[in-house]
Amino acid sequence: MEYKVRFANPAKQYAEHREEFIKAFDDTLSRGAIVNKEELWRFEEEFAKFVGVKYAVGVNSGTSALDVAFQAAGIGPGDEVITVAHTFIASISVIYLTGAKPVLIDVGEDFNMDVSQIEKALTPKTKAIEPVHLNGRLCDMEVIMEIAKRKGLIVIEDAAQSLGATLKMGDGNVKSAGSFGLVGCFSLYWAKTLGGFGNNGMAVTDDPEIAQKMRLMRYNGENREDRKFYYHAHNFLMDNVHAALLQVKMKYLAQWLARRKEIAELYRKELSTVSQIRLPHFKDSRFSDVYTNYVIRAERRDELKQYLQEQGVETLVSWDTPMYRQPLMQPNDIFLPATENVCKEVLSLPMYPELTDEEVKYAADQVRKFYS
Missing domain, CATH: 3.40.640.10 (Type I PLP-dependent aspartate aminotransferase-like (Major domain))
Incomplete structure (x- = not known):
């Protein structure tokens, strides 16, 4: 599509x-x-x-x-x-x-x-x-x-x-x-x-x-x-x-990383009022993140992903299954509760340096509309 x-x-x-x-x-x-x-x-x-x-x-x-x-x-x-x-x-x-x-x-x-x-x-x-x-x-x-x-x-x-x-x-x-x-x-x-x-x-x-x-x-x-x-x-x-x-x-890496940070801040501005999602902005000031992926944690994640696709916003889930549940790792008795929850909630929104502000705002607007 x-x-x-x-x-x-x-x-x-x-x-x-x-x-x-x-x-x-x-x-x-x-x-x-x-x-x-x-x-x-x-x-x-x-x-x-x-x-x-x-x-x-x-x-x-x-x-x-x-x-x-x-x-x-x-x-x-x-x-x-x-x-x-x-x-x-x-x-x-x-x-x-x-x-x-x-x-x-x-x-x-x-x-x-x-x-x-x-x-x-x-x-x-x-x-x-x-x-x-x-x-x-x-x-x-x-x-x-x-x-x-x-x-x-x-x-x-x-x-x-x-x-x-x-x-x-x-x-x-x-x-x-x-x-x-x-x-x-x-x-x-x-x-x-x-x-x-x-x-x-x-x-x-x-x-x-x-x-x-x-x-x-x-x-x-x-x-x-x-x-x-x-x-x-x-x-x-x-x-x-x-x-x-x-x-x-x-030659362009530094400016591309700076642009990723700008996009992340724009997402934060546009999505900070949506209570059903958690944004990937963390309080510890020791860290400077480069947002290779902009990964939110979302209620009704799969429904949100489907809705965004219908509205023309491409997203990705990485990953919907803990790796210890993959066939090549069976059998095992591993259970990691935080990992299990993350896999049910993560959704990566569009993120690359050439994204325009208008595209970011459109994607964020569709997230807001889904939860409104």
Whole structure:
């Protein structure tokens, strides 16, 4: 169907920067720079600088970033990793694929890991914590890092949805998503705050040994300098064309993030009087959110979604089922009450930098009309 307000609209962004994209594409291919060349290296350097870390390793998806991170960290059979069930399945699958066991805990009001539950989930087998920064908001990394340091645990951040989100620490320093743990993992899928033309990803770290391991593990375990193979691994390398196109987008990332915050504020202004929904604006001033998704919690969520579709407003539910209820995780006896409730109520409204104020107001007006 034809929507009046799309949930995401990559064609708009492409149209605005078409000439730059074509030039980057042509410059790269006309030199025959297909794989592991200057475009990738420059993009990795720029990305690392933006996040505030020393090293970035370009891969072909956010899932691949998690894969090389867990491998490089040495997590494997007999280990346990604490994470959440309100996330995309990849956050959990990568743990299973190492041979380790995911230990799922509940989420808080902001959809992120409830840090008060971490220590209750610890066992002698716990080796790592995987916080998932959802919807453009960080988990409380100050608490998580304190627990990890005290207990000797590895932290691997699933920052797929939170590039550019920050947290002000107790010492006054402001740190970005992906810069807290041993490795931070990002998705550069087309719908993210910095999205490529298809699937892409990035793993970042301050540890030179981990960075080198991840570089080898993204390329079948091969060291391209001595042409020897050091690990059994996959081919996850980000290709040069994608890197070149992402570097074009990188120039606009700061203004796109600022625009997302403007849209979020406009939604808040337009929807603050609707008592049947809860908006994703939280009181803790330490956090600066980037609104990768604008996720409300709504009474009669499914009816609202259907009504909005009829009015031409495209929305998304992520996710309507806790991941521990998916077929691949059966059988289990897991029950997380906050996660169960979230899955019944969440609805993502349209959110992308090219949205006009008029489109935001139209979408908000339809929400108000539904509950009036």
